[in-house]
Amino acid sequence: MADSTTAKLKKIMVAIDESEESMFALSWCLKNIIVTNPSSLYQLIILHAKRPVLVYNEFDNSALLFSHDALSSLDRRDTDMAHWLLQKAEKLCKEYDVKMEGRIEYGDPRDVICEMVKAISTDLLVMGSHGYGLLTRAIMGSVSNHCVQHASCPVLVVKMHNSEAFAPRVK
Numbered sequence: 001m002a003d004s005t006t007a008k009l010k011k012i013m014v015a016i017d018e019s020e021e022s023m024f025a026l027s028w029c030l031k032n033i034i035v036t037n038p039s040s041l042y043q044l045i046i047l048h049a050k051r052p053v054l055v056y057n058e059f060d061n062s063a064l065l066f067s068h069d070a071l072s073s074l075d076r077r078d079t080d081m082a083h084w085l086l087q088k089a090e091k092l093c094k095e096y097d098v099k100m101e102g103r104i105e106y107g108d109p110r111d112v113i114c115e116m117v118k119a120i121s122t123d124l125l126v127m128g129s130h131g132y133g134l135l136t137r138a139i140m141g142s143v144s145n146h147c148v149q150h151a152s153c154p155v156l157v158v159k160m161h162n163s164e165a166f167a168p169r170v171k
Contacts, residue, residue, distance in 0.1 A: 013045045013122045015113050015147075016085055021128030025158035026089055029126045030096045044100040046089045047116055048082045049109035079104075110146040118152045125151050129159045 014029055016022040026046070034042050053074045086102035093100045105112045117125050127144050148155045 009041045009043050010123045011043045011045060011120060012124045012126060013047055013113075013117060013120070014089075015047050015049070015109070015125065015127045015143075016089055017048065017109070018081065018085065019128060019130060021130055021158075021160050023088065023092065023128075024160040025126055025128035026092060028158045029156075030093065030098060033124075033126075034098055035096050042098075044093065044098060045103060045116075045120065045122070046086060046093075046100050047103045047105065047113060048085050049112035050078055050082050050104055050106050051109065052107065053078070109143045110150075113143070113147050114150045114152070117147075122151075122153045125153055125155045127155065127157055129157050 012029065012033065014022075014026045016026060029044075034044065053071055082104045086104065090100060090102065103116070105116060113125070113127075116122070125147060127147060129144050130142075144155070144157045148157065
């Protein structure tokens with residue numbers, strides 16, 4: 001049996017966004033995978049994919065006129081949100097005495113998540129499910145469905161039921 005110095009470090013990536021479902025998925029992962037297996041060695045990576053600021057309408061391809069200041073303001077807002085999300089995740093991890101590595105990457109979340117999974121040789125990807133219906137998923141696409149199909153590691157999609165509405169212990 002390998003001792004802790006030679007045991008393979010298992011990399012778990014949790015993809016988060018602004019949704020309650022993603023924080024629920026992180027909480028679920030902490031409670032059900034990491035804390036319940038204290039003898040295993042985990043590296044927890046929290047990833048937020050920052051979407052690019054859209055400057056065109058995808059439906060009619062007409063350009064939207066934004067000043068540089070307006071675009072910079074939108075980008076700053078998104079960056080602030082990304083850092084706030086990682087701070088929120090870090091507080092939740094501290095409640096379970098778990099260290100995490102936070103990452104913010106730029107691009108379409110579907111592509112960014114799959115690329116990062118491959119780049120850092122992730123052993124497990126955990127993500128929340130928004131619970132959209134068939135029509136909404138068909139129109140908007142589903143990040144979790146894309147990752148299930150294209151990620152180079154197992155993907156655990158955590159679904160939050162209405163009765164499990166996540167009330168974070170973090171204030």
